[in-house]
Amino acid sequence: MARGEDSRDDRAMDDALFTPDPAPPPLDWLERHPVRAKWETLKQVWRSGRNLLHIFHPEAAGRPYVVANLGTLRLITVNDADFARQVLSERADRYVKSHMYQAMLGDFLGRTASLISDGPGARAKRRLLGPAFNARALKRLEGVVERHVRETLDGWAALGPGAEIDIGSEAPTLAMRIAMEAFFSTALGPRAERFAALLDDLMADAGSPSMADVMDLPRWVPRRSRRGVAEKMAEIDRYLLEAIDARLARRGEGPPDNPDMLDLLVHATDPETGAHLPRVEVRNEVVTLFMAGHETTALSLVWGFDRLARERAAQDRLAAAVQAARAAKGGPLACEDMRGIPLVGATYDEILRLYPPGYVVARTAVAEDSFGDLSIRPGDRFQIAIFMLHRNPRYWARAGAFEPDRFLDRTVAGARHPFAFIPFGGGPRLCIGLAVARMEAHLLIAETLARFRLSPVGAPPKPDGKITLRTEDRVRVRLDPRAPVDAPQAATASA
Ligand code: HEM
Numbered sequence: 001m002a003r004g005e006d007s008r009d010d011r012a013m014d015d016a017l018f019t020p021d022p023a024p025p026p027l028d029w030l031e032r033h034p035v036r037a038k039w040e041t042l043k044q045v046w047r048s049g050r051n052l053l054h055i056f057h058p059e060a061a062g063r064p065y066v067v068a069n070l071g072t073l074r075l076i077t078v079n080d081a082d083f084a085r086q087v088l089s090e091r092a093d094r095y096v097k098s099h100m101y102q103a104m105l106g107d108f109l110g111r112t113a114s115l116i117s118d119g120p121g122a123r124a125k126r127r128l129l130g131p132a133f134n135a136r137a138l139k140r141l142e143g144v145v146e147r148h149v150r151e152t153l154d155g156w157a158a159l160g161p162g163a164e165i166d167i168g169s170e171a172p173t174l175a176m177r178i179a180m181e182a183f184f185s186t187a188l189g190p191r192a193e194r195f196a197a198l199l200d201d202l203m204a205d206a207g208s209p210s211m212a213d214v215m216d217l218p219r220w221v222p223r224r225s226r227r228g229v230a231e232k233m234a235e236i237d238r239y240l241l242e243a244i245d246a247r248l249a250r251r252g253e254g255p256p257d258n259p260d261m262l263d264l265l266v267h268a269t270d271p272e273t274g275a276h277l278p279r280v281e282v283r284n285e286v287v288t289l290f291m292a293g294h295e296t297t298a299l300s301l302v303w304g305f306d307r308l309a310r311e312r313a314a315q316d317r318l319a320a321a322v323q324a325a326r327a328a329k330g331g332p333l334a335c336e337d338m339r340g341i342p343l344v345g346a347t348y349d350e351i352l353r354l355y356p357p358g359y360v361v362a363r364t365a366v367a368e369d370s371f372g373d374l375s376i377r378p379g380d381r382f383q384i385a386i387f388m389l390h391r392n393p394r395y396w397a398r399a400g401a402f403e404p405d406r407f408l409d410r411t412v413a414g415a416r417h418p419f420a421f422i423p424f425g426g427g428p429r430l431c432i433g434l435a436v437a438r439m440e441a442h443l444l445i446a447e448t449l450a451r452f453r454l455s456p457v458g459a460p461p462k463p464d465g466k467i468t469l470r471t472e473d474r475v476r477v478r479l480d481p482r483a484p485v486d487a488p489q490a491a492t493a494s495a
Helices: 008-018 027-032 034-047 058-062 081-090 099-109 119-133 135-158 167-184 189-206 229-249 261-267 279-310 312-329 335-340 342-354 434-451 488-493
Strands: 065-070 073-078 095-097 163-166 360-365 369-371 374-376 381-385 452-456 463-465 469-471 476-481
Touching: 027 034, 034 065, 058 065, 073 081, 081 360, 081 369, 081 381, 099 189, 099 229, 099 279, 099 360, 119 135, 119 261, 119 279, 135 167, 135 335, 135 434, 163 167, 167 189, 167 261, 167 279, 167 434, 167 476, 189 229, 189 279, 229 261, 229 279, 261 279, 279 312, 279 342, 279 434, 279 452, 279 469, 279 476, 312 335, 312 342, 312 434, 312 452, 335 434, 342 434, 434 452
Parallel strands: 073 381
Antiparallel strands: 065 073, 095 360, 163 476, 360 381, 369 374, 452 476, 463 469
16 A cells, blocks of 8 residues: 555554454465365465455555465455446446355345346346336435435534434435335335334344355355344335335336335336336335345445544535535525535545445356456456455545545546546446435435534444444534634634
């Protein structure tokens, strides 16, 4: 890593990301001792059961790719934008979603869920999901996001100056409230809270896979107990299927004037075949969209709030830009106003660059291929190391530093290469909910900074690699009221 110009905090974060404890032997030693290397690699894989980040050899951060041999299996870690583009996009037909996703999430989402399945079925599903994420659907969502963001901020203001909030629980609560209303309107009634709590529990469990799942080991290999999961799933399904059945019973009447996401899924029609999603698949997709979208969006806000609290200059500058827009409008901003403040999007992108909640995507080769001198064989496992790519000094100068301007400057190598910044993946399996995540995060960040000054509480969080990039500890930030107008020049001068 090119760390010369990074601050001490940046380095502390990078060290936590890139230094497994104990450190594995150097890569060139492993390459010279292939038999010992297999054993060392297996040990590393086993240790990473606690923190999946430690499955990545720290020296992989300085190479375009690293090949590890695990018995008969090859695991290829990719830290190169061209290679990532080849696997995810240009030759996507030679790679399928990793079986690991099926092993980890199949019990929760159903084997055919869009996130984890492949082939023509997955493509058809993607077409069917389209209307739930088109411009009209997003427009409806804007109102829901605006209302919940305003309520959250009013709640924080009522705590008084100097309040410390647990952003690790505030962000998921906000994301869950938005998702619940977006999907169900008021259909779950008083059971909505219980349903949300059950989903939260399940997501925490599904997102911390056992090593046997990650390695796709046979079913007889002992795994962490999932007792209790089946009961929770059954309760979730009871509520969910009841809500789905009520909508299915009225499907013949056509979609309502103001459809929620559940209506859009129930009425979705495949443009090629005219088919609707069967009942069980509507259920699978609802659970999938909650699982794929909820924790990821919340985590981006947890990491983002903490980092912004530590970046006084960046925070004040963004606050000034948002306050200027508020002053021009004469009141709080709406989602659509975010387009007029490019620094908001650039700041969120910088957060996603440094702390991509989906920090790795996995694929398995199903056909022969090559990249440079490397021959790829069917069965090879791939992990596209998004968090490394986002800090790769080939694309990003001062990689550990927080510099939103790099996303406003089209001459920056990383901002120019479409696969050097891929927090939402890329190619045909690009995240379907990225506009939803952005909408929610942009408004919350902008409106928070317009009203509050954030200060850090304690040391920067340590990353905990599960299926998403969690934090080891709870994250708190301190909120103080922000004076109405912090002039940008003054903010920069005080930095
Ligand atoms: C900051 C928030 C988010 C991040 C970082 C994120 C990240 C990702 C990534 C990296 C992928 C690609 C997985 C792969 O290629 O194997 C993905 C796929 C997906 N995401 Fe997101 N996501 C976010 C928010 C959302 C939201 C809000 C939703 C839904 C409302 C969502 C739904 C999905 C679905 C359904 C897929 C699977 C698409 C497919 O395989 O065709 N995500 N996401």
